[in-house]
Amino acid sequence: MLAFILRRIGQAILVLLTVALISFSLFRFVGDPTQQMTSQDTTLEERLQIRKNLGLDDPVVVQFARFIGNAARFDFGVSYQNRQPVAKLIGDRFPATMELAFASAMFALLVGIPMGVYAGLKPNSWLARLFQTVSLVGISLPTFLIGILLIFIFSVSFGLLPSFGRQGVVNLGFWTTGFLTWEGIRSLILPSITLGLFQMTLIMRLVRSEMMEVLRTDYVKFAKARGLTPRAVNYRHALKNTLIPVITITGLQLGSIIAFAIITETVFQWPGMGLMFLQAVQTVDIPIMSAYLLLVATLFVLINLIVDLLYALVDPRIRLSGKAA
């Protein structure tokens, strides 16, 4: 078990170093940052001075070491566009993205699991067939199109919900939250449905197929034979066993929720990290791009690592094969 954990952590560090190298090369070799900060009238001496201040004339290895050292202290330099520390910019927008991700994950779980259970228990009912069709649409439609359609229906046609921005935000000092006001929750509804719809359909399909598989197993038949009520068999025995893969997939999907937040935040002009990243891509603001990349990579790797370790804890087969390899 210890060998497996160490091997897995070693892999995670390797991935992070690779991403750090990529985001450093972005930082170092793509475009000339001084060009963004100067005008045509800037003299050559001034340009050289700016390069020196930014540390762009040191050897590459020194720059990479400095980059990693700074990143470990959450210092990602200064944004070319806003002239503000990147860490502060990200810190300001982190709560918005996290609350959006949390709300959409909750939506996906709380709607997806009941739908999946129903479709698994009664696969031939018309409602279950409807769920299957809807889930196919949810998987096929691109995120931004879902967002636009929701805005068209709920904001433009019926005027029920706000279509953009994060309103009713309460500042708690270290965190800003929209959960405390009615306005804040209302403005969260459409973005989180948009972001969570794909995950919801995924969870629904997964729960459905797992449920149908579990219902065929011997222990469920035995439970039925013992005369337990359908409710006890379905929920106490069957559902519990379908939830292990659901937890894994949800964990792994958290990463892609954060990535797909870029699109949702753009559609709804949600002031989160994704919108900031996209604006950085458009204006070639490299410090923000590389910091975001590193941050998202760290989140991804951590989530993957935790899911893997939990899985190994639950399933001894993975542990053993890890030892043999």
Add this chain to the structure above:
Amino acid sequence: MSSSPGAAAAKPEPSRSMLARMRDSDIWHSFTRSWITMIAALITFVLIFSAIFAHQIAPNDPFNLASLSLLDGGKPPFWSPDGEWRFPLGTDQQGRCVLSSILFGMRISLIVGFLGVVLAAVIGITLGLVSGYLGGTVDSVIMRIADVQLTFPAILIALLIDGTMRALVGTARSEVLVFWVLVVSIGLSFWVQYARTVRGSTMVERNKEYVQAARLIGLGRITILFRHVLPNVIGPVLVIVTINMALAIITEATLSFLGVGLPPTEPSLGTLIRIGNEFLFSGEWWVVIFPGLTLAALVLAINLLGDWLRDALNPKLR
């Protein structure tokens, strides 16, 4: 077709037998059994056909600035009282016909998606063949890169590659460059699945007798890989190509929607949706909803075809 009478008499025989063989095949059978698949195939065919012949079908030329008139701007679809038959699905602010824009936009979306998938397949198949055949260090390096890339969603990687290349080549001036930047971003984001699939089957084929025989008669590695192994591992790849086609179209549309894809002067479906989205609140819903529905129909139809193809070609499910 044929000019000589003798050949004409002999010709119909093989072609009829081919048709008959197709009619008797399992794939055709499973195709006709599922009406959803047939509808999906029909929609895909109609959309691709109208994209190819956009020049002939489109009622107006949305790119010809001379024929545009601002007086035609903001016209609703033909069934509203203000609509005109000249512009069946209405016009945008500049007086461009929405239907014609959709036809040309779909054409660009399909081309970018297709080229991106082909590039991804070429990269993935080559790396998969090499990785599976050689094994050892080459194999582990390629597969570790694949593992790292698989950790991240393809759209994020495409966005990153796109952003980086834009910074590198300075795409502000050239539309052609933007087009190829998009193709390369999609190609580099989707190769992993091909590489993994091909590597797996190559490792099986590598030890078979025909490969040993080819090695014995002294053929080079490249000849063995591409002439002998490749035809035997290509089957599953075709299914991935179909499913990835829909993904690639979505990716292109998303990048264009986010404003880092094709410019308004050469609009794809995604660009059209982005432009139309700005007019959603002024009541001109048709400028965004029609391109959106077209994209949805195209992607859904291709996905359904891909699903069917996967099931039909998978002998385990029969």
